[in-house]
Amino acid sequence: MQTKLLGKQTVIFKHRPTIISTYTVSGPKEKDSLFSPYFDLILENDDWEMDSYEKAERKMMEHTIFCAIERAGLHQNQVDALICGDLMNQIISSSFAARKFDTTYIGLFGACSTMAETLAVGACLVDGGYFNNVACATCSHFSTAERQFRYPLELGNQRPPTSQWTVTGSGCAILSSSGIGPQISMATFGKVTDYGVVDVNNMGAAMAPAAMNTLISHFNDTYTTPNDYDLIITGDLGKLGSEILIDLMENKGYKLGQNYIDCGHAIFNKNQHTQQGGSGCGCSALLFNSYFMKCLKEKKYKKILFMATGALLSPTSSFQGESVPSIAHAIVIENVNQ
């Protein structure tokens, strides 16, 4: 066997797939993010001259994948698979974007954990020799998510203090069996965790236990601690959710310190009135594929753990009185001397 199954949840990669390029597109509200200087394209209008928000979201996805492939110096026919997912019912942003590419397509659904899920699955498929180059991508859009998951936009509902703001953005990473760039050395797949949170406006609290489970499994499987990583990044727990994660981890004997950051907590500034911060697949996709990848490439960080969390609910499940099952998938990216 080529790779070793360290524990029940973590796999290590012998042929460490390389992230040879990334690309990001953000919406206009995200322009005021501290991280916006690192986004590749910032839209001036969140409809991007399309006649629906759903079509705008899909256009973001298409553009992001196109540009990531181009930046990698590849022709489209050199990309063996698109591995994508998003928040839309039947992941239409991904599937409709995929018809623009003459490439095999593997659709995933992991809600806001999608960026990490696509990278973890993609890394297995490249490491195992099944594909040479794969594009891992996801996206989200405030206006499509809001009207699908919550209320019509025109209603102008008040937002509860525990809510988060779905990020309009997309990110794509090209994984390759060769080339230069940071490498994915491990992946820890998550288990579905449900602590009984039923408040659909408190996703951070629902997802924090899933984040804790995956983090602890990762540390146990790999005999590491938080101190072994220059940076630990979570997806979109938001301010409250990431504070809950810090507390939960402390109860289990792990201290998440200065080397811990949550994309949802960090993406918007305090004047943007997003309550607990950002959410959506696009949140971690945007920051991971822009600022954090830049830091890795510039050797600011040597080894980071990137874990995106997802709340696996639907409006139907909530209407039927269900709680919110959640999941978190993690990957480790290392910067080797090249």
Next chain:
Amino acid sequence: MQTKLLGKQTVIFKHRPTIISTYTVSGPKEKDSLFSPYFDLILENDDWEMDSYEKAERKMMEHTIFCAIERAGLHQNQVDALICGDLMNQIISSSFAARKFDTTYIGLFGACSTMAETLAVGACLVDGGYFNNVACATCSHFSTAERQFRYPLELGNQRPPTSQWTVTGSGCAILSSSGIGPQISMATFGKVTDYGVVDVNNMGAAMAPAAMNTLISHFNDTYTTPNDYDLIITGDLGKLGSEILIDLMENKGYKLGQNYIDCGHAIFNKNQHTQQGGSGCGCSALLFNSYFMKCLKEKKYKKILFMATGALLSPTSSFQGESVPSIAHAIVIENVNQ
């Protein structure tokens, strides 16, 4: 590298994952199917004593996975991953079922191609040595799909002649790196194909071109023809869709003859008034994991190609005037002497 990438779309497995067990649950209408003697459990009521059809669908999924694991002689903690998907928004049948298992979970979305998609991805992950045992599962339910994708059940709409009937059923296959059973030798991943069909009541016509593309890619990649297979099974093209596929293939110089069968066309009998036949993830999952697996195990067939097709639309995309992009994934299962 452990495996060889034959073409752009087909991978072959060096450590051919074994299908060590399968299990199926069907709804009451499916009891009148010719294949029902091979289903493991047939429900008497399609709500299965749950207070919503969605919860009944989820219960089918849970039960199917539980029983497939048990039949494999495994404890739950010996299963390394659940690889699942379904038709529901945010694949809630899969994700909510997964919280009942202490196992990592990889959610996929491929519409009605899901059974083949989970087996193809699962086979890569087992062949590559990342996991020892994985459960690949999917399900669909007439009453949840009907009200989500089409009309309220109470409306009693007439069904157009080109329509198909969503199968109530679920199927699970346990793939293992060891053990006895038919083995997956290859997988051909599909590309998203869109011939511009906008009639959401004619899924067979929308999916047939995707089926043709994947079949031809498979034959080209592997230097085979339809005659090299004892049986070629498609998912749920239905009567009309499978006739279109036969025509399309004939135009390309391939004759699909007596060794070709479509699960959607075959599952219901003519007196069941399903127009073009069955559809839904559960359609091919039900027949593949019952009758066809039994035939393989009894050495009636030595080598079969199983290809499930999916229509990647959502009601939102159709309301916005979009056509129906489709996909087909295929796997080859071989019965080696053991």
